[in-house]
Amino acid sequence: MTWETVIGLEAHVQLSTKTKLFSRASTTFGQSPNTNVNLIDCGLPGVLPSVNKEAFYKAIRFGMAVGSQINQTSIFDRKNYFYPDLPKGYQITQMDLPIVLGGTIDIETDEGNKKTINITRAHLEEDAGKSIHDEFAGYSAIDLNRAGTPLLEIVSEPEISNAKEAVAYMKALHRLVTFLDVSDGNMSQGSLRCDANVSIRKVGDSKLGTRTEIKNINSFRFIEKAINFEIKRQIKQLEKGETVTQETRLYDSIKDETRPMRSKEFANDYRYFPEPDLLPVVISDKEMQDIRDNFPELPRDKELRFESEFGLTGYDSKILASSKSMADFFESSAKESKNYPLLANWLIGEISAFLNKDLIEIDESKLTPTNLAMLINRIDDQTISGKIAKSIFEEMYLNGKTPDEIIDSQGLQQISDDDEIEKIINAVIENNPTQVEGYKNGKDKLFGFFVGQVMKETQGKANPQVVNELLKKKLS
């Protein structure tokens, strides 16, 4: 039997506004518990929400970028349920009239084909707080810092066919929201997470199979693993002749499996109704125009600009422009170092290798644009060789020191002085008469041997160009 997977994703994007969706409390991550909280966030009796328009502008920017219909009048609804970290006993969200309707996101499939995923809708809602169960013996604690943080929930159509595509979709989304400055996209802090609706059906069936919803997955790797586990589990179930139960499941990354949530936690009738404390939010034509006029540069436009402005190859431009943090880093560095191709080379090659190994973004590393520019400049002005540069870079990467500090403290300046290099070459020729003999008899390959010897004597600091020239002269 051949099975087919159908996946729909609900992505939750935390918007990078300074204050919360309905209060003026800060959204800064990582503060002490319950410090970014005001009267509204803790749902005191008598308080009322008021809307942060900035969240709307960001949502609209996203909608415009994916070709959605923007509802210039949108309304909020209440979703009612009890939970200790939900202070009002309801979440303010958008049900019937969301800010963003429709739109598409393009992804590249494993086979390298382009696939277009349709977006159903995207709506604004407030995040809940956080329950902490392991810090106080016998008690649960609640941190409301996150309560009221604006989220954009982006719902895709069930058009994703496998875990790889789901990851590609989330990566495309990540790229988009970071480029648009809609979100910082920081997955480890929960700024981007998703629920995956997964179902299985026989190839050719028109009816969708029963789906399960895997809640709150917060890394690309886990998305792939969780979905793959779930696909296997459902197929196994169906092949045994059993049915799939419609339920909400959680992914356990340690055991690499999904498990059903306790039914109590989701068996809710949310009793949605229009939020009577808020009037419909109306975005004027002028506001729409302002958003259009100040639209951030999208990856494709950046790519073309990198080619024309910095003379980079199409290939380099595309790679640099594919990540907002990488592109920003490049542009900052390019202000201080004019060897743009070399700068691009380093970012795409050496630096990306280190970042990939550590699974971090460049703005999470200890590198700074200024330090990288300095390193490139030292290669350019021949203070150091490319080879030495790699070892200097490693230190910069590990401890954040400037290249000049490392060069000075370790005496890594390149030796370009002819006399000094000539002395060393003379000694090498003197100490290796057999090889000199061989070279002179036509063994051209031995030239490399002499270069190596000189480099060994200078601990790699000799300027290779000078060494080449002088050696050729001496050996001819």
Place this chain on the structure above:
Amino acid sequence: MSIQFKSILELREMLDTKVISSEELIQETFQLASRFKSLNCFVTMNEEASIQKAAQIDQSGNSKSTLSGIPLGQKDLFCTEGLRTTCSSKMLFNFIPPYSATAVTNLESAGSITIGKTNMDEFAMGSSNETSYFGNVHNPWKKGFVPGGSSGGSAAAVAAGIIPAATGTDTGGSIRQPAAHCGITGIKPTYGRVSRWGMIAFASSLDQAGPLARTAEDCAILLNIMSGHDPKDTTSLDVENNDLTQSLNNSLKGLKFGIVKEFNLGDLDSEVQKRFESSKALYESLGAEFMEISLPNISASVPTYYSIAPAECSSNLSRFDGIKFGHRTEHPKDLTDLYIKSRSEGFGDEVKRRILIGTYALSAGYYDAYYKKAQQVRRLIKNDFENAFNSVDLIMTPTSPSTAFGFGTKGSQNPVELYLEDLFTISANLAGLPAISIPHGTVNSLPVGLQLIGNFLREDQILNAAHLFQKNSEFHLMKPNMEDFE
């Protein structure tokens, strides 16, 4: 000279002519309150801070503000910073808010003194003040009789002459009906005129704050101060607030009053009818013209209200879960047990009934039939009023179908009987219109009220009509005999 039964303007005169100091006024107010303690109109007194503020006012000399040094009661659902706010519920028995409601802040900034928090129906749900956790409030006109509700404590305290005025809130008649039953004046402004920030919500789309006082003129003075756009309440209206005292004496000549055909006033008690007819005659003598109008959907207003208001309340009261503030049960087994027991213990029967009705009206499969349908009917009722105001300036009705009744005599078997108390008042909330109740005589020695409903934002017209009525009659000067309550 006693301060009992004095209006704001009369007390202002006494303060300005130094017949009495602010501090003496406040002290006498507390003496009155304690003398008539058996009325049970206050839940929490604010004696120390009040006397302190009064002394400060005396020291700083006379203020230009009319309200400076004037004692007021605040209905116990307005948050008052540092002063216990209970909503007359066990749930908030120990709740001391860290902030004040905008309406309260506005009044206090104008120099008025909050002498205490007034008793009310629990979470403003009731029409008789019998649902209060802190016990029944007596109607100053007759011991053992209800003052009306939900702003029963405010109405009784003003009617008893303890304070010249108090704040109330009106979701379906909660200012106007107790004002009528207690023989005083109370106005519910246009929805959005007064900020709801800090007012503990019953039904957000219907709740509106307003004053209860001895005269329409005092109501105008208070409403001037309470009103205004508040960025903290996005449903508050961003409109100009004209000085309502300026238009009080405008001529009523040619003003068109509408009488609602569908209210079938002929079915009412004949004495209540008689009062209505003679008030009509008074207005005619002042130049007003009367005509019959039709509000075709008005008969649906009570069921419409009792679908929408409980639905909103079921959600608004979800925050009272025993987790963050208010009553929490002792020794819960688990989280669900904590919710169930805290809420079962904290809320009274009427509140529970409305939460249940509202939860039902919003639940999957019933939403369309109840909540959504009710909102559609609400729109029709609003349209009816819009049409009516094309041909009239004001609409005149009785405030309540009957006079105050004895404790436990209405609604104990069938709650709907009590819900019908709001027949004449509810539609103004559904349509968001301003409406005032003024006393216009007694039936069987109990006061009856006359209601004037105005067009959107036309508080000026209903206050004008109410003031001229009071200038040309003495019903608002009637005083209850307080001997039974000493």
